[in-house]
Amino acid sequence: MIRQRLEIKLGQKMVMTPQLQQAIHLLMLAKLDLREEILQETQTNPLLELEEEGDWEDSVPESSIDHLPADSENRETVPEEETNPDPLMSWDYSLHEDMDDSGLYQEERSIREDPESDFSYEKVLAAPTTLEDHLIWQISFREMSPVEKELAHFLIGNINEDGYLAVSEEEIPESLRTDPEMFPRVLSWIQECDPPGVGARNLRECLMIQARMLHLEKTVVWSVLESHLDEFMEMKYKGIARALSVSVEDIQEAGKIIRKLEPKPGRPYFRDMAMPISPDVRFYDAGHGEIRVGLNEEGVPRLRIQSAYKSLLKTMEKKDKTREYIEEKLRSAMWFMKSIEQRKKTILRVAEAILRHQEDFFRRGPLGLKPLVLKTIAQDLGLHESTISRVTNQKYAETPFGIVELKFFFSGGLPSQSGSEHSSVSVREKIRDMVHGESKSAPLTDQEIMNRLGKEGIVIARRTVAKYRMELDIPPVNKRKQERAV
Structure with a gap:
């Protein structure tokens, strides 16, 4: 018998607001990608501009976001005597001052009209597809639950340039380990993707994935890979032949096939040009045997709110549509700037925690490195493991022993x-x-x-x-x- 009834339940759940999604996105970015993101934001938000060196005192303080009205109904108009509007500053002028009668910006027009210009739209090449992009595109065609999709993206994000999975099952955030069968299932889906062998955890698994795709499970090749790869690498063919009850010639023929397999499936996606690395943090000797860490903000533009728009906002009516647009962009700009500052603080906190746990490394080098897992730093800072994973991925540190990725300090x-x-x-x-x-x-x-x-x-x-x-x-x-x- 079917009945209808009303129930009241008390529960908690996390809602991913657009602002929180943006903060997480900025935290994941490498330093060079962050620079591009900042420059892109200045193009889409007219209230943001880049600070010139020496102008930092004019920037809007971070706390200003807390005083921004939530909606247009509860705002008060600034008294007229407190305003000092620029007569040239108007909405029309700010958006169209560089545009000529034909609707083209002056810079664009000069490029089109100059026959000697090297610029050509045909010369603008799309960015090369990365291994991560290629895998995410393939996995998107498979039906998955939201949790499986999140785990798949997490695993793909932890596949290194050689195509190997660089994270163990124990390092996966607990929120993605609710089902013990989910990890092997999702990993098997990734390992079915192109290039063959991707997502393997070691050389043996990588080669066996490729052999399986070639339907070599019941051959000498499979037996060698499964049980005698070490001996094969040492060219102990006679011992392998005795163990498998086959001839040495059979092992040699199998070797020809094995050598054609790709030990580094991610190799085709290597970039031809070496990408410059700008460290996010610097570990340095402060003297008297003290090691310190500091942020390296070189190369990251600083932002501020254009003062002209702040003046313009004071002169506008409360229910003006243009005012609503400016205030919306102002809130967006404030949150973007605050997210960048939060990113800096989080990276520095993680770096300081690494220094506390790996101080011997900065005195003795790699031989002084201690076992460290993400969970240890997460518990130390009161953060989630996934946050630590995002902070350490594609973030680099300058140390007395060279530049290393923050992930370098974590090992079993x-x-x-x-x-x-x-x-x-x-x-x-x-x-x-x-x-x-x-x-x-x-x-x-x-x-x-x-x-x-x-x-x-x-x-x-x-x-x-x-x-x-x-x-x-x-x-x-x-x-x-x-x-x-x-």
């Missing part, structure tokens, strides 16, 4: 015999140093590297050593010996 840990943990980054550096100082005639095997690390109290498997070695682009022992013997 390896246990030690003393019960503490070693950062995976510092362990990689130890492996690099060992290989750099090894004998040219007798290079270290992965087993020997594992044994040496064990003597330092680091508990690590040989397979993990091989994985780190490949990530460092260090060839296997037989190839190092051959290369150095040449």
Whole structure:
């Protein structure tokens, strides 16, 4: 039996207002992209203008947004004697002062009429498609729930330039881990996208994804990738052949196919030109052994509200349509400026928290790096993990040991015999140093590297050593010996 009834329930939910969406968007942007966003905003909002150096004292204070009327009904007109309008300043004049009789701006007209000008609309090229754009476009055709879509975008945003997923399941925000089966499901959808092998978490998975797309599951190629990739990298064909009960020739034929697979599926989307990196923060030695961090605002334009529009606003009637338009743009400009200031504060807070947790790095270099996860910084600052992820993505820091991405300071840990943990980054550096100082005639095997690390109290498997070695682009022992013997 169907009945109708009324119920009152008390609940909480988060509403993403346009202003909050804008603040999150600005927080995600890299520094160079933020500059473009600011310049674009000055084009769409006539009340905003760029500050010239030395004019910062004229900028509208951040607190002014709190005093802006919420609607046009509760506003008071400024007394006439307090206004000092510019006779040349009018709505018509401000928008059309640079326009000639034909409706073209003077600068545009001069470009069109000058036959010697190098400008051509045909020469303006669209920005190249990034790997992230390409993946988001493909995944958009799949039917997904809102949470699945959010997780898909989060994972795609954490795929590095090589095409590998650079975040573990444990680092995914808890709000996206409500269903334990959702992560493998969404990841499998991404791994079905082009380019083949994208979204893999390691080399083995990357190559097996490509082999699956070629329907090689029941072949020697699949068996080699699944169980003997390390031996294959060391060219131990006879041992693989014995283990798989096939001939050495079969392994060699399988090797020809494996070598045609792409170990870095994101490579085609690399930009030909090196993009300049401007650090967002600087870690520096303040003397007496004290390390400090500060924002680097170089290259980021500062904004202010045009004073002419503020004067114009004082002279207009309360219910004037033009006044309503100006006030709407004023609120938009104020919120945009406040969002930029909040972005600066959040980045600086995260950088200061990183300094507290990774101070040894700034004194000893990569060997002093400690295990650190996003959740630790999030709890330290009272922020959400997704916020920390946005802050550390495409944000760079200048350190005494070079410019690094903020994500560099976050890494998993390896246990030690003393019960503490070693950062995976510092362990990689130890492996690099060992290989750099090894004998040219007798290079270290992965087993020997594992044994040496064990003597330092680091508990690590040989397979993990091989994985780190490949990530460092260090060839296997037989190839190092051959290369150095040449």
